[in-house]
Structures are given as structure tokens and as C-alpha cells.
Amino acid sequence: MSPQSLFSIYTSGVSPEGTMYSSFQIDSFKLMELLGPEKVDPSDVKLIKEKLFGYSTFWVTREEPFGDLGEGILFLGNLRGKREEVFAKLQRQLTEVTGNKYNLFMVEEPNAEAPDPRGGPRVSFGLLRKEVSEPGPTTLWQYVIALLLFVLTMGSSVEVGIASQLASLPPDVVKYFTDPNATEPPDMQLLYPFVESALPLAYGVLGVQLFHEVGHFLAAFPKKVKLGIPYFIPNITLGSFGAITQFKSILPDRKTKVDVSIAGPLAGAALSFSMFFVGLLLSSNPDAAGYLVKVPSMLFQGSLLLGLISRAFLGYTAMHAATVSIHPLVIAGWCGLTTSAFNMLPVGCLDGGRAIQGAFGKNALLAFGLTTYALLGLGVLGGPLSLPWGLYVLICQRAPEKPCLNDVSEVGTWRQVAIGTTVFFVVLTLLPLWDELAEELGIGLLLLPLLPSDDLLGCCLHDADIYARMQNEQT
Structure with missing residues (x-):
């Protein structure tokens, strides 16, 4: 209802269409006007x-x-x-x-x-x-919440580092956390060495998120765009889902929206891929054998792009074993690339949504957003993380960014091509390897019945020889 219509209701109690309103309704309209x-x-x-x-x-x-x-x-x-x-x-x-x-x-x-x-x-x-x-200033409570979320994100990053060493954890500790019938807590001092060794990986995971935010601020500074304090979102699988960073000033044009939005994910992805690449090189280096950790080969089926790159570096034999020995930098880079890809999905107020809105307009964002929600809902993108990520976006980031002062002028062909190419690689990163292709390429293993064990629930098979013997026994 327009302000002119409201004014006529306030003064006469009759709408322009002639509909009569009660005094309570008129008072409600007046209260809405005041508030x-x-x-x-x-x-x-x-x-x-x-x-x-x-x-x-x-x-x-x-x-x-x-x-x-x-x-x-x-x-x-x-x-x-x-x-x-x-x-x-x-x-x-x-x-x-x-x-x-x-x-x-x-x-x-x-x-x-x-x-x-x-x-x-x-x-x-x-x-x-x-x-x-214009957006309001950041309040004291917002700073407190941001600090609390950052502390929780530090904790979830350390948890990722500890989880990467699951195969090396003392059996009593693992059994206590995995067996619902376990009652006696183990000596938690046994965890101290693993927490200490998990810190480098946690630093890498957290460093990617900080570098992501630095990318945003470096792109915003020369354009005199103010950014709010980042609210990091902890996640026990990736360490963090990224951060919510608000614009604290009105963007002058759509070019600025594209540049500031894409700078963060590109910075985070560049650092993540560097760690991922160096980690793969170190995984094949005999001198770094003491630093390697064992992870299930099924991990590499979580991403079509990253799985294929890992297969090219580590080889068929290593990737076809039950567990793969990799450097922790591979895990840090993998988590960072996955988080950057999630944040570049073209939906809502995510970095990808802002970039699509700036490059192609609000109608294009609506079409991209509906497609993205459908793919997340079906589990096509992101695998087991698709549902929690989709819920997070729906709750926190679903609304599109507000318009720029100049919300009409085009951003140029090269920016549109850059955004389109980025979204293409995002899909390749978040698209899991389906079983047939994974088996053909020798990336990961299909799920097998777990062996009984007194210590771990089924335990991980620690080398390809055990796996081969299992297959022989089954046949």
C-alpha cells in the first residue's frame, strides 16, 4: 500500500477503493507508520x-x-x-x-x-x-557475537585436525566416543599429543578463512566500500562454513559488487589450492613420511575435480587402497577449496549470489538460486554437507543484496565470463564422484561390510593387501 493510500486511511477511515476500516485497523496502520x-x-x-x-x-x-x-x-x-x-x-x-x-x-x-x-x-x-x-554501525553486541563465533571456529578447526588422525588415536579413546555402550572414560591425557599435532592443520584451515576475508577488504578499500566485521560459522566437517560479512556502505555500481564479492573466494581458493598442491607433492616424498596421516580413500570421492587431481598425483594403486597416506596440507587445502566453493554458489547473499546479481542482474540470481536450491536439496552438490549448507543459506543468507546506487550499468563481458567460469569450477568441486566413475578411475572404494573389532567399530583397513585378502575370502 502506498504512502498516499495510508494517508487517506488515516484521515478518513476509508481506503481509495471505498473499503471501510475499523478504528482498530486505523490505529494499527498509524502504529506501523510511527514504528x-x-x-x-x-x-x-x-x-x-x-x-x-x-x-x-x-x-x-x-x-x-x-x-x-x-x-x-x-x-x-x-x-x-x-x-x-x-x-x-x-x-x-x-x-x-x-x-x-x-x-x-x-x-x-x-x-x-x-x-x-x-x-x-x-x-x-x-x-x-x-x-x-545506509547500513547502521556495528554494535558492541555484534562484536561480542563475532568474537564468540570466531572462538568456536577455532575449536572446530582443531577438531578437524584431530579427526584427520583418527586412525592413530588410542583405541580406548576412539571406543569411548564411538561405542554407545562405553561407560568408563579413558585417560584424556592421551589426547594431548594429538591435539598438539592437530594445530598445524587447524592453522591452515583457519588461515584460509582469514585470507578469504582479507581478499574482501583489499578489494573494498580502493573503492571506499566499508565492510562489517566477519561472523565466522563453525563446522566440524570443514572447520568453518566461511563467514557472513555485511556491506556497511552502499555500493556505487555493479562492477564494485562483483569485484568485492569475488575477491574473497578467489583469495581463499588460491591459498587453499597452493596448500592442496604442495600437500600432494609432499605425500609422495619419502622424506615427509613421518608427517603423513591415513585417511579413508572414500574421502576422495567427495569431489569430482579434487578427486581427479589427487588421482593424477598419487596414482591408481595408492587411491585404490582402503586408506591413503597424505600430508595434512592436502586436508587443509581440500577443506578450504570446498568452503570457497560453497560460498561461491549463486544463491542469496552469498559471495556467489552477490557476484551473479552484479554481473547478470536480480532476475538471473533468482533463476540461479532456484536451481542451486534444487541441487542442494537433491544432494547433487556437496554430498552429505548439502542439507546443512542449504539450511544455513535459507536461515542466514537467503535474501539478495540491496541494489547499488547505479544498479543498471553493465559490468562488462570479461567480468561475466570470469563469474561464469568460476561457477563452472564450483560445480566441479562440489559434484561428488559417482560409484561407477570412481571404480573405473580407482578413486576410493565401494562400501564393504566392516570387520568385527574389539577396539574400533570395524576399524580402517590399513593397506591394500588386507583389502585384497578380504575380496578373495568373499569370492
């Missing part, structure tokens, strides 16, 4: 129409509400020049006429029947008060 954001002053609207718009800039034909709650004014009409030049002129004149009270947005005209005769979409101009349109 809602401050609207544009009608006298300023009149002044702006007289001083800014006209035959040489933009001829206004009608007005509509603008903003999440209709607190602004959207001017629709006909453009009288090049859109970027007209917008720059209107911004200068707005400051001269009203001071520093409002922000002017150039957006695509909603429900336009035809494109602009000069080419490109028809544009309209939205007006919002600065205190309404």
Missing part, C-alpha cells in the same frame, strides 16, 4: 521534481513507493540522455538542493513493457533517506 522507517518529506519530493527532473534529464510521468517498506519514492518516466551522465548530474543537483539528506538510486524500471529506445533497459530513479538506506 517504521522515516519516509521522504513530501515538500522535498516537490522540490526535487521542480529542480532536478525535466526535459534535459528525466521527464517524470508518475511516482510509486520505493524501498523494502515503501518508505521511499520511485520516479518513473522517460530518460532524456545517456543514463550514466544523467545520473551523475542528478546526484550533484540533489546534494545542492537538499544537502546530505537523501540517496538517489538508478534502477531498472519495474514491469517495463519495452526496453529504452536508446538501448538497454528502461530506468527509473529511487529516493531514500540516508539514515534508512
Whole structure:
């Protein structure tokens, strides 16, 4: 309902359509008006129409509400020049006429029947008060929550390091945490050496997330874009699901949105791939044998791209064993690449969603987002992590980013190609290897009945010879 309609309800109790409202409903409308954001002053609207718009800039034909709650004014009409030049002129004149009270947005005209005769979409101009349109400062409680989440993320990163050494943990410790019938706790001092040895891997996992955020800040600084404090999301499988980082200033244009959004995942992915690559090299180095950890070969079926790269470095024999000896850097790089790929999914307010919205527009983000939700829901992307990640996005990151000041000008072909290529590699990273291809390539093993054991539940098979003997016995 427009502000004009609300005003008529407040004064007469009758809507423009003639529907009668009770006094309670009218009071409710008044309360919503008082509690809602401050609207544009009608006298300023009149002044702006007289001083800014006209035959040489933009001829206004009608007005509509603008903003999440209709607190602004959207001017629709006909453009009288090049859109970027007209917008720059209107911004200068707005400051001269009203001071520093409002922000002017150039957006695509909603429900336009035809494109602009000069080419490109028809544009309209939205007006919002600065205190309404600009993000508020970070509060003390937000800093406290961010610090708490960071501490939890440190803990989950250490947990990933400990889990990587599961095959070397004392049997009493593993049995206590895996056997529901275990009652006597083991000597927890046995865990101290494993916690200490898990720290380097935890540093690597956490370092990728910090480098990701540094990438965002380095891209935002030269463009004078303010970013909020990151809220890290702990996860016991990857160490972290990344971080929620809000824009604390309005983005000037879509190019800036693309550049700042993609800088973080690319920085994190670059560091992660470096660790992953070096870790694979060290895994084949006899001098690094003392630092290797055993992981189930099934791990490498979690990613089509990373599994194929690992297969090329480690070879068929190593990848076809029940467990694979790898350097912890491989795990840190794997976790970092997976987290970067998740954050580059083209949905909502994720880095990938912001990048798609900036490169191709809000309608494209809607189409990409629906497709992504469907693939996550079916478990096609991300494997067992698809459901928790999808729920996280739905709860925390589902809303698209707010429009830029100039939300119309194109970002250029090379940025669109870069975003499209990045999304392609994201899909390859999160697409698991299906059993037939994994068996053909010798990556991982199909699940077999576990052997009985007094210590571990089934225990891991520690070499390919045991696995071969099992197959012989079964046949």
C-alpha cells in the first residue's frame, strides 16, 4: 500500500477503493507508520521534481513507493540522455538542493513493457533517506557475537585436525566416543599429543578463512566500500562454513559488487589450492613420511575435480587402497577449496549470489538460486554437507543484496565470463564422484561390510593387501 493510500486511511477511515476500516485497523496502520522507517518529506519530493527532473534529464510521468517498506519514492518516466551522465548530474543537483539528506538510486524500471529506445533497459530513479538506506554501525553486541563465533571456529578447526588422525588415536579413546555402550572414560591425557599435532592443520584451515576475508577488504578499500566485521560459522566437517560479512556502505555500481564479492573466494581458493598442491607433492616424498596421516580413500570421492587431481598425483594403486597416506596440507587445502566453493554458489547473499546479481542482474540470481536450491536439496552438490549448507543459506543468507546506487550499468563481458567460469569450477568441486566413475578411475572404494573389532567399530583397513585378502575370502 502506498504512502498516499495510508494517508487517506488515516484521515478518513476509508481506503481509495471505498473499503471501510475499523478504528482498530486505523490505529494499527498509524502504529506501523510511527514504528517504521522515516519516509521522504513530501515538500522535498516537490522540490526535487521542480529542480532536478525535466526535459534535459528525466521527464517524470508518475511516482510509486520505493524501498523494502515503501518508505521511499520511485520516479518513473522517460530518460532524456545517456543514463550514466544523467545520473551523475542528478546526484550533484540533489546534494545542492537538499544537502546530505537523501540517496538517489538508478534502477531498472519495474514491469517495463519495452526496453529504452536508446538501448538497454528502461530506468527509473529511487529516493531514500540516508539514515534508512545506509547500513547502521556495528554494535558492541555484534562484536561480542563475532568474537564468540570466531572462538568456536577455532575449536572446530582443531577438531578437524584431530579427526584427520583418527586412525592413530588410542583405541580406548576412539571406543569411548564411538561405542554407545562405553561407560568408563579413558585417560584424556592421551589426547594431548594429538591435539598438539592437530594445530598445524587447524592453522591452515583457519588461515584460509582469514585470507578469504582479507581478499574482501583489499578489494573494498580502493573503492571506499566499508565492510562489517566477519561472523565466522563453525563446522566440524570443514572447520568453518566461511563467514557472513555485511556491506556497511552502499555500493556505487555493479562492477564494485562483483569485484568485492569475488575477491574473497578467489583469495581463499588460491591459498587453499597452493596448500592442496604442495600437500600432494609432499605425500609422495619419502622424506615427509613421518608427517603423513591415513585417511579413508572414500574421502576422495567427495569431489569430482579434487578427486581427479589427487588421482593424477598419487596414482591408481595408492587411491585404490582402503586408506591413503597424505600430508595434512592436502586436508587443509581440500577443506578450504570446498568452503570457497560453497560460498561461491549463486544463491542469496552469498559471495556467489552477490557476484551473479552484479554481473547478470536480480532476475538471473533468482533463476540461479532456484536451481542451486534444487541441487542442494537433491544432494547433487556437496554430498552429505548439502542439507546443512542449504539450511544455513535459507536461515542466514537467503535474501539478495540491496541494489547499488547505479544498479543498471553493465559490468562488462570479461567480468561475466570470469563469474561464469568460476561457477563452472564450483560445480566441479562440489559434484561428488559417482560409484561407477570412481571404480573405473580407482578413486576410493565401494562400501564393504566392516570387520568385527574389539577396539574400533570395524576399524580402517590399513593397506591394500588386507583389502585384497578380504575380496578373495568373499569370492
